Amino acid sequence: MSEWMPAAGDTAAPEVEAVDALETRDWVESLHDVLRRRGPERARDLLESLQIEAQRSRVPLPVTSRTPYVNTIPADRQPAYPGDRALERRIKSIIRWNAMAMVVEANEKSSGIGGHISTFASLATLLDVGFNHFFRGPDHPSGGDLIYFQGHAAPGVYARAYVERRLSAAQVHNFRREFAPEGGLSSYPHPWLMPDFWQFPTVSMGLGPLTAIYQARYMRYLEDRGLKAETGQQVWCFIGDGETDEPEALGAISLAAREHLDNLVFVVNCNLQRLDGPVRGNGNIVQELEAVFRGVGWNVLKVIWGSEWDALLERDTEGLLARRMGEIVDGEYQKYTVAGGAYIREKFWGADPRLLQMVEHLSDDDLWRMRVGGHDPEKVYAAYRQAREAKGAPTVILARTVKGYGLGEAGEGKNVTHQQKALNLNELLQFRDRFAIPLSDEEVVGAPLSARYFAMSEGVSWNATARPRSRSSSRIPSGSASTSMTPACCRR
Numbered sequence: 001m002s003e004w005m006p007a008a009g010d011t012a013a014p015e016v017e018a019v020d021a022l023e024t025r026d027w028v029e030s031l032h033d034v035l036r037r038r039g040p041e042r043a044r045d046l047l048e049s050l051q052i053e054a055q056r057s058r059v060p061l062p063v064t065s066r067t068p069y070v071n072t073i074p075a076d077r078q079p080a081y082p083g084d085r086a087l088e089r090r091i092k093s094i095i096r097w098n099a100m101a102m103v104v105e106a107n108e109k110s111s112g113i114g115g116h117i118s119t120f121a122s123l124a125t126l127l128d129v130g131f132n133h134f135f136r137g138p139d140h141p142s143g144g145d146l147i148y149f150q151g152h153a154a155p156g157v158y159a160r161a162y163v164e165r166r167l168s169a170a171q172v173h174n175f176r177r178e179f180a181p182e183g184g185l186s187s188y189p190h191p192w193l194m195p196d197f198w199q200f201p202t203v204s205m206g207l208g209p210l211t212a213i214y215q216a217r218y219m220r221y222l223e224d225r226g227l228k229a230e231t232g233q234q235v236w237c238f239i240g241d242g243e244t245d246e247p248e249a250l251g252a253i254s255l256a257a258r259e260h261l262d263n264l265v266f267v268v269n270c271n272l273q274r275l276d277g278p279v280r281g282n283g284n285i286v287q288e289l290e291a292v293f294r295g296v297g298w299n300v301l302k303v304i305w306g307s308e309w310d311a312l313l314e315r316d317t318e319g320l321l322a323r324r325m326g327e328i329v330d331g332e333y334q335k336y337t338v339a340g341g342a343y344i345r346e347k348f349w350g351a352d353p354r355l356l357q358m359v360e361h362l363s364d365d366d367l368w369r370m371r372v373g374g375h376d377p378e379k380v381y382a383a384y385r386q387a388r389e390a391k392g393a394p395t396v397i398l399a400r401t402v403k404g405y406g407l408g409e410a411g412e413g414k415n416v417t418h419q420q421k422a423l424n425l426n427e428l429l430q431f432r433d434r435f436a437i438p439l440s441d442e443e444v445v446g447a448p449l450s451a452r453y454f455a456m457s458e459g460v461s462w463n464a465t466a467r468p469r470s471r472s473s474s475r476i477p478s479g480s481a482s483t484s485m486t487p488a489c490c491r492r
């Protein structure tokens, strides 16, 4: 065991820092050399030996169940995105509009009846990539996947179902009025009130994740006893980060790992907010959950940063940026969302002149627009694909999102956003512009009370990238989008 003998004048002088940097690079290069020659297994063995030696030498080790605060799947390991990004974005924007309009309309008809806009605003990409590329409907040869939807995001699931013409206009106009004579929609996933639509009740937070584990366990039991064919049917469970505070949410996760439930995927919508503030003001929910899930044996896939960060992380050979990312607490990250690019440059990048230099070619606006991972379909797709193919353990995807994404002044990333149920005219126009919704100003003035919801074949140009000012000018080109959207939430 070697004893540490501080040399005279051994402080953080610039020369020492320079030698440290060289030494770090040297170690990193050695790691790459081992990887090239002998592969990841040998690299892991070496690191394990080092870890044992370090512990024996009383080096305080970092908690090993936490990995750096970067995406688990690096950019060069991402599969190519198989969909039509422009078309998918367009459909998603329309769904966002429908979901928002549904809540605003319900609130205007009867103030206080409300519903939630901000939860789905953060979840839209996570759900859409699932609907477009992964979820299997009941008509799939292997049987339908079983999906537990985050309860407060129900407007988004209805919005999509309306686009697919699975719900009537009357139902959509009667959101939260399911007993209306012409039909309506229950506030939250409610299989008893809407037996043909919802599979599982999830809005009592914590019950979804708990029952999803037992659902997956029971499916595996039936397969093991030969009572059900092994078809690759999966259980997906979408939960909020605040929801993980409920004891039920995490109470059975060790059972899922012990039983090797690789038919189970959790997606945690880490928008960093609960009801009216950060989930972890002085902490980091993604890192905290990683430790908990990894500790009991789950595959953990962190989807933290969007594609805009890839080039910067590529150049981060000394790990400066990755380390800085891991230093910031959730409350501060939330502040970045509302405070803008100049603030981000000063507070985040300004911590080190080398970091500042990394982004000198980017404007404040660029810095502010760099997405987090849960809003980037390519990052989400990569994680879902790995989750679907995982063997031997359940997978949890920890996806960073922004609560109220796209609501701008009306509540994006703000503490009040959970309760946001109404938008003024200006906010509606901003929403229309941000998502290129094909409505003219005049139509927005009447919306959303005047039936400005969109469904397939209603004259929306699904392929357009530019925003037509009037809906009457365009038509749906083909049915390809609708056939790719099999709703896993609907029972036939």
Ligand SMILES: Cc1ncc(C[n+]2csc(CCOP(=O)(O)OP(=O)(O)O)c2C)c(N)n1
Binding pocket: 118, 119, 122, 152, 203, 204, 205, 206, 239, 240, 241, 242, 243, 244, 246, 269, 271, 273, 274, 275, 279, 403, 418
């Ligand atoms: C058991 C339970 N307690 C309280 C509530 C009330 N409630 C509704 S949404 C919410 C916060 C949800 O936060 P999070 O899970 O982070 O979801 P987000 O809306 O941020 O996506 C709470 C406490 C509930 N639905 N269930």
Ligand SMILES: [Mg+2]
Binding pocket: 240, 241, 242, 243, 269, 270, 271, 272, 273, 274, 279
């Ligand atoms: Mg939350």
